[in-house]
Amino acid sequence: MRCGLLALLLTAASGVQAEPGRHAKADVDAVFDQVVARYRLPGLALGIVEDGKVVYSRTAGELVEGEGRKIDSATLFKVASNTKSMTTATLARLVDAGKLRWDDPVVRWLPDFRMFDPWVGQQMQVRDLLIHNSGLRAGAGDLMLWPEPNTFTRADIIHGLAYLKPQRSFRAGYDYDNLLYIVAGEVAAAAGGAPYEQLVRREVFEPLGMQRCQVGQWRRDVVGNVAQPHMRQGERNIPVRSDGDVIAATTMDPAGGVRCSLDDMLTWIGAWLKPTGTDANWLSREQREALWAPQMPMPLSRRMREWDDSHFSAYGYGWRLADVDGTFKVLHTGTLMGMYSMVTLLPDKGVGFVILINGEGEDARTVLGQVLVKLYTRPDPSLTVAHYAGLLEQEDAKRPATEKAPDTSKRNKVTAKDLAPHLGVYRDPWFGEVSLCRDGDSVRLRARKSPMLTGIVQRAGKRWLVNWDDDSVDAEAWLDFPQARQMRMAKVDPQADFSCDYEDLAFTWEHGCE
Incomplete structure (x- = not known):
C-alpha cells in the first residue's frame, strides 16, 4: 500500500473532521469497497484512530437493505462481545474506587453462586469470571441466552451453572464462556450498588462521552438510526430478528448487549490508545495494565502462526492479546445473529480500528481486519482482500469431511x-x-x-x-x-x-x- 497525507472527513452526521493519516484515503477506500462487494454486505462502518486522532471514518449500506435509510457514523450497531471489555472496565473502575478486588471470592458478592463442583464455586474469584478458565465446554449454557427472545433470567443463569458439567479441571485451560460474564455483571451490581445497565452507563459511557451507546431498555423511535441484522438468503440480505418499538433489557447484556455507533466506538478506542485529560484520569494505570495483562493462555492457531508470525496468544480481562509481526495486538470480536464487530488496537503504534457489520460478515470481518493490521505491521502490496479471502477458501476446502455438515437434504x-x-x-x-x-x-x-x-x-x-x-x-x-x-x-x-x-x-x- 502507498502512503500519503490526505485530509479525511467523517460523515456529515458526525460533524467531526478527521486528521491526516499515515495511509492514503484512496487505499483504505479501495479495501473497504472490495470487502463490501466481495461479501455483498448490507452495511459496513469502518473507523481508524492514529495517535489519538480519528483519521478515517466511512460507512456504506442501509439500516434495512432495500428501505433506503443510509447508515452513517451515528448509526447504532450491536457490538456483541465487544461489550465484555466494557464490563471489565466497569469492574476496574470499582476496583479503583476500592469497592471490589479482582481476587474477591464470587460468593462474597453472590452467596447463592454455585458450580457443578462445589469446591470450584467456593474458590472462584471475580477474575475467574472474566478469563474463560472455568473448565466448562465452550459456550456451555448459552441456550439460556440465545436465541432471543426468551424468558431466562440472570437468576436462572446463576441457578443453571450448578448443573453444567465441566469438560476439564478448573483453571486448566481456555474455553470461551458467556454465562460467567452475566455473573460478573451481577457482581458489579452488588459491589457498585446499582443494576449492571446503570453501572456501565455511569462508569463507561458518561465519563468517556459515548453519547449514543445504549444498554438496557430504550425506545427505538426516541434514539433513532438503528441498524438491523440481516441473514443471507440466496443473493439477498434479509432482515432478521428486527427490533420492535421498545428494545428491552436482556439477560445477556453484560456479555453482549451493548449497542454503539462508529463515532462512539472510535471514542472508546481513543480512551485506550492515547488517553488525555478526562480520559487519562478515567482509569488508573494499574487497572489499565491489569486489563491488558495475559491472564489465561489461549491456543496459538496455525492461522496466527502462518499469517501473523505470532508467538503468543492470551486472554486478559475482556480482551484478547497476541503478537503480530513483532507488534503487540489487543483485540476482541463480537458476533450475534446478523451482526459482526471487531475492535483492534496496536498500542505500540498508536493505532486502532473498529469494524461494524449488520449482516452475515464472519469472513468479511476476518479479511478486512487482517488487511488493515498489515497496513501497520507489514506493509506489502500482495496482502490484499483477494489474498486473504483466497486463504479462507483454501482452509474451507481442506477441512476434513468429519468437520463438515452431513448431507441431510433427503428427509x-x-x-x-x-x-x-x-x-x-x-x-x-x-x-x-x-x-x-x-x-x-x-x-x-x-x-x-x-x-x-x-x-x-x-x-x-x-x-x-x-x-x-x-x-x-x-x-x-x-x-x-x-x-x-x-x-x-x-x-x-x-x-x-x-x-x-x-x-x-x-x-x-x-x-x-x-
Missing part, C-alpha cells in the same frame, strides 16, 4: 406413531422443560422458555433431527434417545456456533403429552 416425514415410545414432556436441570408431542400429522419439539426453539421432527438417514420453524435458528439439532426416558441433542453441523450448545443438554422424561 422423511415423521409421525407420532414413528416416535410413539419417546413422546412426552422432558426436563433438563438447567434448560428446563421441552415437549415432544404430536402436532397434527407431525411431531413438534417446543422449548418452554425459549420459544424460537420450536420445530418439526424429521428423519434424515437413520437419525432424527429438528427442523426449526424460524430460519434464523440455523443450527439444526439431532435428537437421540440413548435409553428409555432419556433424550439428548447435538449439532447437525459440527462447525455451527458453539453457543448452540445442544450437547450440554440431558433431558429426562417427566410425563406424557397432554
Whole structure:
C-alpha cells in the first residue's frame, strides 16, 4: 500500500473532521469497497484512530437493505462481545474506587453462586469470571441466552451453572464462556450498588462521552438510526430478528448487549490508545495494565502462526492479546445473529480500528481486519482482500469431511406413531422443560422458555433431527434417545456456533403429552 497525507472527513452526521493519516484515503477506500462487494454486505462502518486522532471514518449500506435509510457514523450497531471489555472496565473502575478486588471470592458478592463442583464455586474469584478458565465446554449454557427472545433470567443463569458439567479441571485451560460474564455483571451490581445497565452507563459511557451507546431498555423511535441484522438468503440480505418499538433489557447484556455507533466506538478506542485529560484520569494505570495483562493462555492457531508470525496468544480481562509481526495486538470480536464487530488496537503504534457489520460478515470481518493490521505491521502490496479471502477458501476446502455438515437434504416425514415410545414432556436441570408431542400429522419439539426453539421432527438417514420453524435458528439439532426416558441433542453441523450448545443438554422424561 502507498502512503500519503490526505485530509479525511467523517460523515456529515458526525460533524467531526478527521486528521491526516499515515495511509492514503484512496487505499483504505479501495479495501473497504472490495470487502463490501466481495461479501455483498448490507452495511459496513469502518473507523481508524492514529495517535489519538480519528483519521478515517466511512460507512456504506442501509439500516434495512432495500428501505433506503443510509447508515452513517451515528448509526447504532450491536457490538456483541465487544461489550465484555466494557464490563471489565466497569469492574476496574470499582476496583479503583476500592469497592471490589479482582481476587474477591464470587460468593462474597453472590452467596447463592454455585458450580457443578462445589469446591470450584467456593474458590472462584471475580477474575475467574472474566478469563474463560472455568473448565466448562465452550459456550456451555448459552441456550439460556440465545436465541432471543426468551424468558431466562440472570437468576436462572446463576441457578443453571450448578448443573453444567465441566469438560476439564478448573483453571486448566481456555474455553470461551458467556454465562460467567452475566455473573460478573451481577457482581458489579452488588459491589457498585446499582443494576449492571446503570453501572456501565455511569462508569463507561458518561465519563468517556459515548453519547449514543445504549444498554438496557430504550425506545427505538426516541434514539433513532438503528441498524438491523440481516441473514443471507440466496443473493439477498434479509432482515432478521428486527427490533420492535421498545428494545428491552436482556439477560445477556453484560456479555453482549451493548449497542454503539462508529463515532462512539472510535471514542472508546481513543480512551485506550492515547488517553488525555478526562480520559487519562478515567482509569488508573494499574487497572489499565491489569486489563491488558495475559491472564489465561489461549491456543496459538496455525492461522496466527502462518499469517501473523505470532508467538503468543492470551486472554486478559475482556480482551484478547497476541503478537503480530513483532507488534503487540489487543483485540476482541463480537458476533450475534446478523451482526459482526471487531475492535483492534496496536498500542505500540498508536493505532486502532473498529469494524461494524449488520449482516452475515464472519469472513468479511476476518479479511478486512487482517488487511488493515498489515497496513501497520507489514506493509506489502500482495496482502490484499483477494489474498486473504483466497486463504479462507483454501482452509474451507481442506477441512476434513468429519468437520463438515452431513448431507441431510433427503428427509422423511415423521409421525407420532414413528416416535410413539419417546413422546412426552422432558426436563433438563438447567434448560428446563421441552415437549415432544404430536402436532397434527407431525411431531413438534417446543422449548418452554425459549420459544424460537420450536420445530418439526424429521428423519434424515437413520437419525432424527429438528427442523426449526424460524430460519434464523440455523443450527439444526439431532435428537437421540440413548435409553428409555432419556433424550439428548447435538449439532447437525459440527462447525455451527458453539453457543448452540445442544450437547450440554440431558433431558429426562417427566410425563406424557397432554
